Amino acid sequence: MMKEQVTFMTNIKNLRSNRFWIVYILLLFAFLSLSLLVMMFDWDKLLSIALLILSIGMLIFFVYRISLFYKEFCKLEEEEEQWSALIHFMPDFVCFKDGQGKWIKVNEFGRKLYQLENIDYYGKTDLELGELSPFFKNDFNSCYTSDENAWNKGTLLRVEESFAIPSGDIKSFDVLKIPLFYPNGKRKGLLTIGRDISQQKTAESMLLKREKLSVVGELAAGIAHEIRNPLTSIKGLTQLMHESQNVTDEYVKVMISEIDRINQIASELLALSKPQSRKHNQVALTDILRYVMNIMEPEALLRGVELEFKGAEHCQIEGDRNGLIQVFINLFKNSMDAMPEGGIITISSEIIGNKAFISISDQGVGIPPERLKKIGEPFFTLKEKGMGLGLTISHKIIQEHRGTIDFQSTENVGTKVTMTFPLG
Known part of the structure; x- marks a missing residue:
């Protein structure tokens, strides 16, 4: 039987003060010895009897305390067996190491996982076990590194x-x-618990593939629908010109316009699907917002829209300037389109914790609740002439920046778009 099978009771120290019991036993033997000496040399019999009674009383008390200790030992040993059985049969990996990173105890799941059934792992470090089990050498080395990270962090580490x-x-x-x-800060031990999530990861991977196939189907249907309309117009005009043998400038302009529309669809699809070689540098979100506001100011004046910037903070993030400009221009245009009678677009930025929050609010017509949840889906749009790819591309760019985007809207009140970005 391996060393770790030695019960937990062998390691229990100081159930009560060791110093107290050492002194107690010495006094007991001293009183017994003194009472025997008094009896042997026929000294004061009363003193001898008193010492003997005191010694017997102390002995009875000692036996009583030993019996209590024994019961306590049995109780603790029973609890230890229960905990050992629980840990032993857990479907998770459980391992305890001492302050030097040496393996003290591991449950059955862990022994089978790392094939340690025939290896005496007790008292060995991850690096030493890596030498004994070459197949898992790299994994033991990784464990050693993550253990050090946990020690250095000083609190629970989840990886x-x-x-x-x-x-x-x-x-x-x-x-x-x-x-x-320990209270003095010295390393005492490290408890590691690992839950097998392999099946969960496999299920997530399969679900992701299904979602991708579903998106591909939606994209295909959307492309067919969006391209069919201009193609139908081009076909009709071509047939009309063929039958009438008359080519007019008006027909040509319409055909060129429809071809441009098809080209725009193709360009936006390429932007959506093709990986962009974006250069991420330190950028100031507030500076980019002001730059976009300057670009949009002339169009805003023509539409009777006022751009208001308030509560701004200097938000520095790691990002691609051109990509963020594309996102903000798209959102500004959407807000303007939602206010045909004009209004105010309010832009604000603030820092909360380790994130930058950017919000763009308008006073437009708002978005119905049933349509709000579809925002960002390919080919979904609220505009008569839109193709629904602008926000899809914006979503993609924001995700590349490890950010989020959220829409809140009330009909006939307005829409608020909130974006978050991790600070650089």
């Missing part, structure tokens, strides 16, 4: 770890590492 097993499968684990310290 996701994946590695191959001899069967060829990839195992993924949601791992919790809990460092323990």
Whole structure:
């Protein structure tokens, strides 16, 4: 039986003060010895009897306390067996290491996972186990690194770890590492608990593939619908010119316009699908917003729209300037289109925690609730002449910046778009 099978009771220290019991036992033997000496040398019999009674009383008390200790030991040992059985049969990886990173105890799941059934792992570090089990050497080295990260952090560390097993499968684990310290700050131990999420990851991957196929289907249907309309116009005009043998400038202008429309659809689809080589540098969101406002100011004046910038803070993020300009121009245009009678567009920026919040609010017609949830889907648009790809592209750019975008709208009141970006 391996060393770790030694019960937890062998490691229990100081159930009560050791110093107290050492002194107590010494006094007991001293009283017994003194009472025997008094009896042997026929000294004061009363003193001898008193010492003997005191010694017997102390002995009875000692036996009583030993019996209590024994019951306490049995209770603790029973609890230890229950906890050991619970940990042993858990479907999760559970491992305890000492303050030097040496393996002290691991449950059955962990032994089978790392094939440690025939390896005496007790008292060995991850690096030493890597030498004993070459297949898992890189994985043990990774464990050593993440353990150090947990020690340095000083609090619970949650990581996701994946590695191959001899069967060829990839195992993924949601791992919790809990460092323990003595009161003086010295390392005491490290508890590691890992939950197998391999099936969950596989299911997520399959779901993602299904979603991609669904999006491809939606895109195909949208492309067919959007291109069919201008093609129908071009076909009709071509047939009309063929039958009448009359080519007019008006027909040609319409055909060129429809061809331009098809070209625009193709260009926006390419922008949506083709990976963009964006250069991410330190950029100031407020500066970009003011730049876009200057660009949009002439169009806003023509439409009777006032651009108002308030509550701005200097928000520095890691991002692509041109991509962000594209997003803001698209959102400004949407807000203007929603206010045919004019109004105010309010732009604000603020920092909350480690994120920058940008909001663009208009006083437009608003978006019905049933349509609000479709915002950003390919080919979904509220405009008569729109194609519904502008916001889809904006979503994509914001995701590339590890940001989020949210729409809040009330009909006949207006719409507020809120974007968040991690600070650079």
